[in-house]
Every structure is written in structure tokens, then in C-alpha cells.
Amino acid sequence: MGKIVCIARFNTLDGKYIELIDSLKRIQKKTLLEEGCLKYTIHRSVGNLNNIMVYEKFTGMEEFKFHQETDYIVDLKSNLPLMVDIDNVSIELYEDL
Secondary structure (H helix, E strand, O other): OOOEEEEEEEEEOOOOHHHHHHHHHHHHHHHOOOOOEEEEEEEEOOOOOOEEEEEEEEOOHHHHHHHHOOHHHHHHHHHHHHOEOHHHOEEEEEEOO
16 A cells, blocks of 8 residues: 545634634644654635645555544544534545555
């Protein structure tokens, strides 16, 4: 298996945009220090500023799984329902061809 890309999409709840972005930026700093993390970028939609996309790239599936088990990702997952429309969260994994 090749490099793994994770694309996560969120639609923030009213008044929660800054809280989500602050959380993602804290996570970004920690994630970029992880062994196997190649990229972690945060984007927002040009047409709807409440639509947020996170692009992550890891050297392999094991590194991505390690990332998913870190305290800061577990914490984010538990707090997401307070910040985003949880029914419209999209997380997709891709691998390099």
C-alpha cells in the first residue's frame, strides 16, 4: 500500500467556526511532528466559509492509524458534535497510485 491521504470535510455550527479552526490548528502543529506525517493543511470553501476541509498525507496506513489514536484526535472526535453538523461530516481515505 502506498502513501495515505485523508480528506475530512466539516460544516461548522453557527458561532463555532473560530473554535473549530483553533482546534484544528493546534492539532496541525502536533500532527506535523508525527513520524510519517507528510502534510496537514486546513482549507475553507470560497463559497461557504463554514465549510472546512482538512487534507492529511501520511507515509502509510500504520502511520495514519497511529495518528487516529493520538490523544488530540480522540479529543477532537469527542468534541466534534459541539462544533460541526455531525450528520454531514465526511472522511475519505485515498492511496497514491
